[in-house]
Amino acid sequence: MRPSLPCPSSLGLLGLFIASASAQAAAPLELGQVLIDAQQQSAELNEARERLQQVHGGTNLIDMQRVGQGRVASNQDVLAYQPGVFAQSAGNDGIKLSIRGSGINRAPGSHGSGVYTLFDGLPLSGPGGTPYELFEPLWLSRAEVLRGANGFAQGALALGGAINYVSHTGYDAAPLELRLEAGSRGYMKRHVSSGQVLGDLDYYVALTDAEYDGYQQHSSGSAKGIAANVGYRFNPNLETRFYLRYRETENDLAGRLTQAQIKHDPRAANPVYLARDASRPQPGSTWLGNKTTFYLDDDSRLEAGLVYHDYPMDLREGPNRLKVAYSDVSGSLNYVRRDTLFGHESKTTVGWRSTKHLPNAGASEFVRVQNTTSAPVGTRTRDFSYQGSDSVLHIGNELELIPNLWLSSGLAMIYTRRESAVSYPLDGGKVSQHDWDYAPRLGLRYDISPQLQVYGNLSRSVEPPHPWALIWSSPAIGGRQIQPIELQNQTATTLELGARGDAAWGHWDLAWYYSAVRHELLTVETQAASLTTASIVGEANASPTVHQGIEAALDSPLWQRAGVGRLSLRQAYTFSDFHYRDDPQFGDNRLPGIPMHYYQAELRFDHPSGFYAGLNTQMASKVQVDYANSYPTDPYALLGASVGYTSPKDDWQTWLDLRNLTNERYAATVTPGYNDKGVDTARSTPGEGFGAYVGVAYRWK
Structure with missing residues (x-):
């Protein structure tokens, strides 16, 4: 199927908003008013922006x-x-996350793929993917x-790139x-949280818990956890x-629905x-x-990191109960230096990271189906284990060729190990x-002026398969035994061109990319679950x-007046065209x-007193639900509103957040099938x- 033209409703609205903003360009506005007020930002936020x-x-x-000026329920917010x-969101903590097509076919709530995730510059993602409960x-x-x-520079080689989540500190x-x-x-x-600076020591600690009944029947859940960090400057x-991060979650699962069910009874399970x-x-x-940082001199530093991550799971989704015991350890070392190379300003980064599963990374299955004579409740049906490790060595340099023109170059080497084994029956x-x-x-990168920048890059990405995919993608032998298979690394060559800047109509950012992907790791459900059998899900190189x-x-x-307030508009648009290149079956x-x-x-x-009110919208075109493109979801448009108040001293705030004002019935996420032959x-x-x-x-305070 060839890509369709852009959605007129979304692009038309985008154009209308741009035109409205441009019409205000004649009003006297200072550039500093276009950007977020620097006085309201911490030094770290400004440093990160630069x-x-x-x-x-x-x-x-x-x-x-x-983000905190409204409901903050999950990573979707x-x-x-x-x-x-x-x-x-899939109705709980698990979300479907995709950047430039990463993990587009993976079920929401499972271990994420295609985006390398860090907490405070330290690895969270490992050979088994990215769990979501933390x-x-x-x-x-x-x-x-x-x-x-x-x-x-973070050692991320995945197609989707990297996300670094930065914690609060005492500062x-x-x-x-x-x-x-x-x-x-x-x-x-x-x-509830607390953070302070006590001389050379600072700390932050937070306790959070949540509960919800869920939108669908049988989709209630709860979560509770603690986060803490303590820093010391010698x-x-x-x-x-x-x-430290520790968190427990428990979610009832409602399962997926047909488009007809979403239209007529979306709260059903x-x-x-x-x-x-x-x-x-x-559990x-x-x-x-x-993370320890050594400032060797004014122009160089060395960062060393060490992480231990334990994430067990108790999956009760199929006829068999699956207990998984994952744990891994990660180490990282980064050296950053600024100096002069051939008379030009230069910045060099040399980094190494490695994540390795510990020996207890494995799983066991137990039968849970009632009235099964061949395998009574409690019978152990299979033992298997996963092992994996990722090691990345990368070196990069940024060199100012002429004033305001920078050349970025780098090379990374990755060594991966994947092992899966079935030991029972x-x-x-x-x-x-x-x-x-x-x-x-x-x-x-060329900085044409302080308000305009253009850039381009050519790169290669590498994503190895997860160890568990070697088993889940395998056919059953003798009805019970599984023989793992080998999968190749997914690679892609990507060209990216873009620009960003500040103008009378606001701060803008525009990027275009093209990725030629080989051996893409695609997951597909080839058999739906029934009362006596589990769904069959496989992963393969495309x-x-x-x-x-x-x-x-x-x-x-859009408009502002001293003592009265300001009216602003923020917009984000993503066009995603992901397709096969002359596939023998799917073209x-x-x-x-x-x-x-x-x-x-x-x-x-926004009013100077601290009062604010907003209207928001979210629009999405249809989504194909199988590789044969035989059946799509319906497009949708959502409306929302919010009002709130933040005190002048920023010591308290309150808000009301209204979601989906028109009660639109729509498919939020899709877990693709192979070929549904036009059947809903x-x-x-x-x-x-x-x-x-x-x-x-x-x-x-």
Whole structure:
């Protein structure tokens, strides 16, 4: 199937807003008023903004202070209004996240793929993917998104790039903060935190818990956790910080629905999931880390990191209960230096990171089906284990060729090991594969003026398969035994061109990219679940595919008057064209999983007293639900509104957040099938209907 033309409704609205902003250009506006007021930003936020402006490609900086002026339930709220980022909730903590087509076909709530994720510059992602249960947004100060190959300096080689979630510390936290959120369908969230600087030592600690009944039947859940970090500066040249995250989640699962069900009864649960009382408890995940920084001199520093990550799972979704015991350890070392090379300013980064599964990373299955004579309840049916490691060595340089023209170059080497084994009921089902691969990068950035920058880069990305995919992609032998298979690394060559700047109509960002992907790792459900059998899901290397798209953002000051207030508009548009290249079976079909057009906007009024009010919208085009492109979801448009108040001293705030005002019935996420032959199959998770949420927060300073 060939790509269709852009959605007229979304582009028309975008053009209308741009025209409205341009009409105000004649009014006297200072450039400083276009940007976020610097006096309201911490020094770290400003530093992060300047650092991301120097990247030779697309980036996003997310200030959690702005996100916190409404409901903050999941990572979807954090990543809203970000160009190039598709993030939709599956009704619980798990979201479907895709950047430039990464993980487009993976089920929401599973281990994420295609985006390398860090907490405070330390690894969270490992050989098994990225688990979601440690993502508590209220623990964050900001988030930095480096799309595509722009996460190179972090050692990220994945197609989607990297996201670094930065925690609060004693330097940006209040001595005591209380926050309460409540709303529709039993939603309740409580948060208490404290942070202070005590001489050379600072600390931050937060306790958060949440509960909700869920939108669908049988979709209630709860979560509770703690985050803490403590830092110490021994002297101006040496500092260290220790981190802790621990969180438990428990989610009932409603399963996916057909498009007809979403249209007529979106709150229903999938009958199979309901009959099984399906759930996914996360008994408790722990992430412990340390980062120590040595400032060798004014122009160089050395950063050393160490992480321990334990994330067990208890999956009760199929006829068999699956217990998984994951744990891994990561180490990182980064050397950064500024100097002069051949008379030109130069910045060099040399980095190494390695993540390795510990020996207890494995799993066992137990039968749970009632009235099964061949395998009674409690019978052990299979034991298997996963092992993997990723090691990346990367070196990069930024060189100013002539004033304001910078050349970025780099090369990364990656060594991966993947092992999967089945030891019961029959021993010998094992696969072990070891691979070396490489990822070069070359880019240019030209600062035409302080208000205009253009850039381009050419890069290669590498993504190895997860160890568990070697088993899940395998056919059953003898009805019980599984023989693992080998999968190749997914690679892509990407060209990116873009520009960003400030003008009378606002701060804008525009990027275009084209990725030629080989051996793309695509997941597909080939058999739906029944009351007596589990769904069959496999992962395989695809024939060549193309990922190309446009990422655009515009923050505009539409009107303002001293003492009266200001009216502003922020917009984000993502065009995603992902398709096969002459596949023998599917031709040029679009890859299913996410919409081609995705648009978000918020029109907001801010009064000098601290009162604010806004209207927002989210629009998405149809989504193909199978690789044959035989059946799509319906496009949708959502409307929302919010009002709130922040005190002049910023010591307390309150807000009302209204979601989906028209109670639109729509598919929020899609888990693709192979070929549904035009039949409306249960592959979509419904988005939430109308909801009202209120919140209040108080900070003792």
